[in-house]
Amino acid sequence: MKQFFSLYSHDFVRIASCVPPAQVADPEFATQETLRLASKGADDDCAIMLFPELGISSYAIDDLFFQDPLLDAVEAGLRSIIEASRDLYPVLVVGAPLRHEGALFNTAVVIHRGAVLGVVPKSYLPNYREFYERRYFSPGTGVTGRMIDVAGLTVPFGTDLLFRSKGEVSFTFAVEICEDVWVPVPPSTRAAMAGAEILLNLSASNITIGKADTRRLLCASHSARTVSAYAYSAAGPGESTTDLAWDGHAAIFEYGDLLGETPRFPDGGTFVTADIDLGRLRQERMRLNSFGDCTRQELDGHPPFRMIGFSIAKPDKPVPLRRTVERFPYVPANPARLREDCYEAYNIQVQGLAKRLSATGLKHAVIGVSGGLDSTQALIVTTRAMDLIGLDRKNVLAYTLPGFATSDNTKANAWALINALGVTGAEIDIRPSARQMLADLGHPFGRGEPVYDVTFENVQAGLRTDYLFRLANQNGGLVVGTGDLSELALGWCTYGVGDHMSHYNVNASVSKTLIQHLIRFVAGSGDVSEETARILSDILATEISPELVPPGEGGALQSTQDIVGPYPLQDFTLYYLNRYGFRPSKIAFLAHHAWSEVERGAWPVDLPDADRRAYSLADIRHWMEVFLKRFFSSQFKRSTLPNGPKISSGGSLSPRGDWRAPSDSSAKVWLKELAENVPEA
Template identity: 65%
Template sequence: MTSFFSPYSHDFVRIAACVPRIEVANPRFNVERTLELLHQGDRERIALMVFPELGLSAYSIDDLLHQDALLEAVEEGIARLVAESADLFPAFAVGAPLRWENRLYNAGIVIQAGRILGVVPKIYLPNYREFYERRHFASGAQVGRQEITVAGERVPFGVDLLFRSIGRCAFTFHVEVCEDMWVPQPPSTVAALAGAEVLLNLSASNITIGKAEDRQLLCGSQSMRCIAAYAFSAAGPGESTTDLAWDGQGGIFEDGLRLAETERFPAGSTMAVADVDLGRLRAERMRRVTFGDCGRNLNVTPNDFRTLQFSMDAPEEALSLRRPVERFPYVPSDPSKLSENCYEAYNIQVQGLAKRLQATRTEKIVIGVSGGLDSTQALLVCCRAMDKLGLARTNILAYTLPGFATSEGTKGNAWALMKALKVSASEIDIRPAARQMLQDLDHPFAEGQPVYDVTFENVQAGLRTDYLFRLANHHRGIVVGTGDLSELGLGWCTYGVGDQMSHYNVNASVSKTLIQHLIRFVAASGDVDQATADILHAILATEISPELVPQDASGQIQSTEAIIGPYALQDFNLYYLTRYGFRPSKIAYLSWHAWKDAASGTWPPNIPASAHRSYELSEIKRWLRVFLSRFFTSQFKRTAMPNGPKISSGGSLSPRGDWRAPSDAGPQVWLEELENNVPDVEPEPSGSVHQQQGA
């Protein structure tokens, strides 16, 4: 199943933003450098390459653009590119000055497999400050449904062109030129509404202080507004520095995400390469219905464009994925971004709870504190909410409710935390009530037999919730839930119990992997003293366990991740299934690329050791199978979940928010897709798939 290891089998298309070294007014030299990058693109199986504006002549040649000898040399160069690309894989767009009906146009020429597909003229010609393009060029604004002769070939010419690859590598792209992106409504906006998924910009764009950031902002925002990929290539080494300078900035953006960027101020030719996720873009366009509404409101249809088709077969050989894939999609690896996310998530939780207390005219909170991650974060949120409302923390009635398997370590951490946070702390031993209930049920445990089944577990879990709700009645408070997003996704919660049911759940949209960082955020925030921070770190170091079953003879505790899988993998699966609706084989492919190698030392501080390990494809497939089985069969629990604020764009599982699904759907379709399309054996290490790039 070699094709599994090709990104082209998972809705990716490989794109390059190219910056060749050039010589001013030397088309032959410039064609040579372009061909060098094209051959490199062919070796790397790049499907689409974009080159700079006027790259065959150079941009900074001023009145030399009106020299017949130069223009004829440019056309000879185009003819050579056409001939020598016949057996190359990539489609590509190059920039050149072209004559048509007694006018000169700044144009992008699209070439594939030895033929010119079409020519797109630049619309907006800057004539301000250092720019003087109207002296030389005519605008292509009114050019449509026309043809032009280039290198002896009659080809479509106009601003009404879309280019569509058909076959196993299907995608649609559009071309615009430099200034076209800097105007209030770029031509690519309408093209995207008409179906273009990849937007190319051939640019020259000289460099001044701060302009590189402006380009990134424009490219990123255009890719986000258009829900598209945007590839931008600017002129680089070799342009004339008579009055200007050039930094050769090229980049590739996808729905606001910067995937790759060239080295700036390079000495020689360079290019940025990335695998664009067409599946992600298509899923977003389908979900974000206002995208289609915008096209209808502007009366944009595919008929407004001439769609030029070409055939391109997707490579099936093993290739390394050329894009970053976060191991923790709910937790960015960039330290500054992680800090900002934690700040926002924590305050969303606090604001949500504070509003609920105000709305219900409630001044008291009842919460169960186990000494585990979830109840710790929930208690921290409760304290901050009380502070925000000007209420005493003693209004938080916190209870530890030890059962048959509660360890001294977690119980001790629970007590230490409650005392450190100065809440009203109490303990209720649920074991006598649990024994009575088990006896009433004629359960073998009541007769001294070590039977630790689901009834044994849920009697304890249920009693804890019973106590908390009755305590809330007694003290005129509300029960704050503690269960997190990961547990809800996996169904690792008991229906009608505190990790599934409460009056309000502050953790409902927070993944297990993010909760750990939220606790670290509070510990490092300065809002707690060092002693409290030490308690929080002790809780973070404790193995995750429901503590409902006593240790076995060897002292082994009931490990959550040994049963339902590593939260690192399961959060990854949850994100891509619910956020984008990816099929299991694609989720497995992305997970394998994220986790197949041990992580480098570039992760933020305090990342747990488990984040640095690797997983084989067989492990990833095994735990994805577990996830799919549990996710679908647990929908009935999510259908009845309490209110809680949405935290991240990764989504929530609230039936009133991001996730509406029937409780009776089964996982068969997803499991079959997983089994049919994900191999159990990885390729040999010598394969190119193991060349880690772009991660």
């Protein structure tokens, strides 16, 4: 399983966007610098390397484009690059002016393993302000189905070329040049619709104040709209500064995200690499049926693309992933982004409950408060919803329902929170009713024997829910659910009762790892008293436990995470399984990258020490097996979920929304893939 540790085994591909130094109208120098960077990229296991527009001739040379000695030298340079590429791993995409049928074209030449795969001409030639490319070049629009002679080779030529690797590393890319992406409908739009996953832009693009931000916006939005990766390379140091200046800006984007960019105004040649997640792009395109609908409509009536095949094999060695993978995909590490996410999530919860209360006309909300994370967040949301619709907070009926394992600490925190928020509080001890029910069932506990099985636990969970629903009947109220997304995924909820059932569940699509930060957000928002903030801090420091089984030897509490697994790992698996449908082995690869070293990456602010730990591949494999078994066997619970608002783009498990699945499905396929493709250590 040595290939497990290579990014090329998990639908990733490494690409590079390059900025070699230039010398005005010196193809020999340009060739040397191109090959110097190409060699470095090959050593770095890059599959594609992108170079600037007209990089072999240089861009700002005006009427020198019409000089045969220069154009001959460009052809000689291309010959050298083609020959040198025989021993290089990556595809090289270089810019050059080429003569064809009495015209001159601004082109991208695609080279791999001693061959020219094809040549793509620039479609749109800028002829405004400082640009006057129409003076030299013919436009590539309408150039399809042709062949061109390059360095003694006759190769495909046109704007109708897609390049597809059919080897072990499979991907499809397309090429456009500079101005092509600045027009309303870039040529790469149709290329993406026709199957290109990676879009490459060879650019010269001089720099003016503010232009770099415009480039980023343009490339990021284009990659998002086309559900693609977009690489951009601009001319750098050494270009003529007669009238213009150059910043050597190269950048790589994926579905709207900036993955990396070079320092601007470099002293010499440089390049940036990024590991593109092809699996993510393919999943998104499959799910976005509107992308497919648009594709069929827009491609109809246009000349078909020519598919140019080539082959790239996986490197015969581990190639570690060089990409930021959030340890907590539901909780961004960036503090500013986290604050914004918490603000939105909290207000979505509040708005959802406020609307439901208004729609029903009910004046009371009934909620069970345990002193744990989920019920705390639900109670905070409920009080704020009452404020929003103009009802007294006393209309929130909050009940503590202590059972056989309820601790003094959680009970005290529950009451402290009830009092601090100014809601109506009451307590119903469920133990007498539970004893009676267990006795009626003939359960050993009813005869005084300390048997703490699932029946013992669920009798308590069921009674709590039964009381809450009857209290709602009695008071004309709505039962507010508290169970979270992570519990639903793991089946850590009793069917029909407990955290599974309510009239409306504000936490239904909030992960356990996010709920902790929502509570921190409220505590630090200034909207609650100092006393409330102190109570919330105490609740955050409490061990996550259902408190259904009395403490064991030495007072050890029943720990949820000892049973279902660490929530940081299980939320990680849930996110990638639900949001992207990734294979277990790919999720494990990403988890190993994110969690195997504590110093890698950034931590969300105020993370508890218990979550600041590393997980070995063996840990990841074990807990993923637990997750898969519990996830698939618990679908029947999710099929009957009450209503609740979707919070995150990471998805929900609502049977009416992001996750629709049969209740009698099996985890067999997923467990087999995990066992066969993930090493045990």
